[in-house]
Amino acid sequence: xxxxxxxxxxxxxxxxxxxxxxxxxxxxxxxxxxxxxxxxxxxxxxxxxxxxxxxxxxxxxxxxxxxxxxxxxxxxxxxxxxxxxxxxxxxxxxxxxxxxxxxxxxxxxxxxxxxxxxxxxxxxxxxxxxxxxxxxxxxxxxxxxxxxxxxxxxxxxxxxxxxxxxxxxxxxxxxxxxxxxxxxxxxxxxxxxxxxxxxxxxxxxxxxxxxxxxxxxxxxxxxxxxxxxxxxxxxxxxxxxxxxxxxxxxxxxxxxxxxxxxxxxxxxxxxxxxxxxxxxxxxxxxxxxxxxxxxxxxxxxxxxxxxxxx
Amino acid sequence: xxxxxxxxxxxxxxxxxxxxxxxxxxxxxxxxxxxxxxxxxxxxxxxxxxxxxxxxxxxxxxxxxxxxxxxxxxxxxxxxxxxxxxxxxxxxxxxxxxxxxxxxxxxxxxxxxxxxxxxxxxxxxxxxxxxxxxxxxxxxxxxxxxxxxxxxxxxxxxxxxxxxxxxxxxxxxxxxxxxxxxxxxxxxxxxxxxxxxxxxxxxxxxxxxxxxxxxxxxxxxxxxxxxxxxxxxxxxxxxxxxxxxxxxxxxxxxxxxxxxxxxxxxxxxxxxxxxxxxxxxxxxxxxxxxxxxxxxxxxxxxxxxxxxxxxxxxxxxxxxxxxxxxxxxxxxxxxxxxxxxxxxxxx
Numbered sequence: 001x002x003x004x005x006x007x008x009x010x011x012x013x014x015x016x017x018x019x020x021x022x023x024x025x026x027x028x029x030x031x032x033x034x035x036x037x038x039x040x041x042x043x044x045x046x047x048x049x050x051x052x053x054x055x056x057x058x059x060x061x062x063x064x065x066x067x068x069x070x071x072x073x074x075x076x077x078x079x080x081x082x083x084x085x086x087x088x089x090x091x092x093x094x095x096x097x098x099x100x101x102x103x104x105x106x107x108x109x110x111x112x113x114x115x116x117x118x119x120x121x122x123x124x125x126x127x128x129x130x131x132x133x134x135x136x137x138x139x140x141x142x143x144x145x146x147x148x149x150x151x152x153x154x155x156x157x158x159x160x161x162x163x164x165x166x167x168x169x170x171x172x173x174x175x176x177x178x179x180x181x182x183x184x185x186x187x188x189x190x191x192x193x194x195x196x197x198x199x200x201x202x203x204x205x206x207x208x209x210x211x212x213x214x215x216x217x218x219x220x221x222x223x224x225x226x227x228x229x230x231x232x233x234x235x236x237x238x239x240x241x242x243x244x245x246x247x248x249x250x251x252x253x254x255x256x257x258x259x260x261x262x263x264x265x266x267x268x269x270x271x272x273x274x275x276x277x278x279x280x281x282x283x284x285x286x287x288x289x290x291x292x293x294x295x296x297x298x299x300x301x302x303x304x305x306x307x308x309x310x
Numbered sequence: 311x312x313x314x315x316x317x318x319x320x321x322x323x324x325x326x327x328x329x330x331x332x333x334x335x336x337x338x339x340x341x342x343x344x345x346x347x348x349x350x351x352x353x354x355x356x357x358x359x360x361x362x363x364x365x366x367x368x369x370x371x372x373x374x375x376x377x378x379x380x381x382x383x384x385x386x387x388x389x390x391x392x393x394x395x396x397x398x399x400x401x402x403x404x405x406x407x408x409x410x411x412x413x414x415x416x417x418x419x420x421x422x423x424x425x426x427x428x429x430x431x432x433x434x435x436x437x438x439x440x441x442x443x444x445x446x447x448x449x450x451x452x453x454x455x456x457x458x459x460x461x462x463x464x465x466x467x468x469x470x471x472x473x474x475x476x477x478x479x480x481x482x483x484x485x486x487x488x489x490x491x492x493x494x495x496x497x498x499x500x501x502x503x504x505x506x507x508x509x510x511x512x513x514x515x516x517x518x519x520x521x522x523x524x525x526x527x528x529x530x531x532x533x534x535x536x537x538x539x540x541x542x543x544x545x546x547x548x549x550x551x552x553x554x555x556x557x558x559x560x561x562x563x564x565x566x567x568x569x570x571x572x573x574x575x576x577x578x579x580x581x582x583x584x585x586x587x588x589x590x591x592x593x594x595x596x597x598x599x600x601x602x603x604x605x606x607x608x609x610x611x612x613x614x615x616x617x618x619x620x621x622x623x624x625x626x627x628x629x630x631x632x633x634x635x636x637x638x639x640x641x642x643x644x645x646x647x648x649x650x651x652x653x654x655x656x657x
Binding site: 003056164166168180182185187203205207210215218220224254260267 | 364365396397398400401402403420421423424426427429431436451452576604605608615624625627628629631632634635638
């Protein structure tokens with residue numbers, strides 16, 4: 001039904017774009033900004049942070065986007081500026097922002113590991129997520145590994161005893177927010193693993209690698225499974241990876257599931273699109289791609305609802 | 311009073327050497343034998359610290375709580391210490407329970423360029439009145455200036471000292487001298503060193519660090535530890551005695567523990583064997599050895615080639631998952647071999 005609403009002509013003439021504000025002008029916020037510019041359904045109506053001197057704010061100003069140094073207050077002062085809010089600050093700030101955004105009735109997409117709202121992995125639960133008012137994008141490591149863990153578990157859920165993931169990212173791609181939220185990262189990723197795979201025993205590890213040139217984002221998924229059906233698991237994993245590639249183009253399996261040393265192992269690499277940071281920052285790309293996927297889905301729905309009531 | 315403080319890492323680093331299978335009885339026997347030997351702290355736990363028991367680096371026989379509470383019962387004189395790397399463990403899940411279990415001293419570590427990932431943890435412990443030290447792992451991978459910058463961050467968070475870890479045993483004597491002297495000149499807090507014996511100089515590098523002003527000695531009895539092992543404390547103590555540097559330790563008690571307790575904990579003696587020398591030369595985290603040997607067997611490739619390739623990729627501590635991928639790739643390449651790691655090793 002929604003496919004009937006296609007933008008006519010170029011992006012400029014698209015009359016149905018939904019306004020989105022971004023709070024947080026660091027790596028994640030700036031990457032979102034660039035991706036929104038490419039979107040047929042979204043327009044960045046406000047880019048707001050704490051300092052007018054940040055690299056992200058300068059980039060946004062150059063592109064003619066409205067900027068502010070008042071952070072969330074800019075939205076409080078002009079609530080009509082947007083329908084969607086991306087929060088790319090940090091877990092502590094989001095806990096405060098979420099209450100205000102709830103009161104202002106904004107569809108909020110949280111890219112911090114605050115885990116206030118419903119945990120979302122687009123390939124697994126997109127439809128349910130646009131019905132709530134606050135969606136949490138878990139973590140970059142969560143977006144990369146939870147769907148594969150879910151595919152592995154789907155083959156024979158009862159046989160899965162334990163799941164563990166390791167995300168290694170380049171130091172250069174980890175901004176101040178990521179670094180100060182390292183505890184929230186591991187805890188939220190682990191919670192998401194348990195929630196989506198229904199496996200109680202899970203663990204998440206994050207490693208920062210400072211090698212030059214910077215390394216690509218790399219994720220390993222381990223599972224302890226009684227008598228694993230490796231070929232069925234491989235099929236499920238490859239299928240899942242293909243579905244993720246639809247919204248994260250640089251997502252690719254490093255090797256198919258292998259059973260070695262009593263554990264099932266597979267690994268995936270994420271190469272970024274080189275939007276705000278170079279291609280090594282696949283960790284940035286995967287979480288912003290996932291957030292855009294949610295926002296576009298919400299926007300398309302909103303446009304459809306509005307066209308019906310118009 | 312001696313200015314040297316010995317941080318006894320035997321049970322912690324030795325954990326790597328026995329696949330993290332240290333038992334309660336071994337912890338008890340060790341603590342009973344060593345409590346009055348003059349160690350400033352005895353550190354227990356998984357080789358990679360609290361919260362590190364995992365398929366990635368190895369599952370531990372005992373939980374962190376079991377290890378800590380066992381040691382707590384037998385330590386009166388020496389402080390009970392633990393190690394933690396943020397990214398493996400968290401304040402909520404590991405540090406708070408450890409405080410409740412009565413831990414006296416905390417070492418918070420990270421890869422040598424990532425000090426800001428330890429900020430919340432060091433600050434939390436310092437604010438709660440706990441004795442906390444910062445650890446910079448794989449120190450051979452950063453310049454002296456960078457190491458000073460990272461140490462200054464940890465000092466500002468509230469660390470009482472900085473311990474440099476030569477986690478790959480890739481140090482030369484000159485590297486230790488230049489880094490330790492720079493840190494001692496510019497920090498207001500203590501400087502410590504933790505050496506690995508891959509190139510057969512762990513006692514010598516520790517001695518060099520002390521001569522440059524290091525006052526924290528982080529080593530193990532019998533050199534028990536990952537890969538080629540650590541600085542052998544009993545040998546170092548004897549050397550320091552000859553050089554007129556006091557350690558205020560009970561030397562015979564330490565030797566008795568080496569002779570009576572250590573044989574019950576160690577299932578093999580640690581030494582710079584061929585594989586460990588390659589590991590040190592390649593600059594790879596020493597604890598990778600077990601995983602490399604296993605992958606070499608599974609994928610039928612030369613473990614030395616795995617080390618050289620992992621080193622070339624600049625893997626950091628905790629990145630054991632890269633080993634399986636490297637081993638698989640090497641196996642595929644073996645048919646039309648492009649790399650000659652032996653030549654590379656000699657360059």
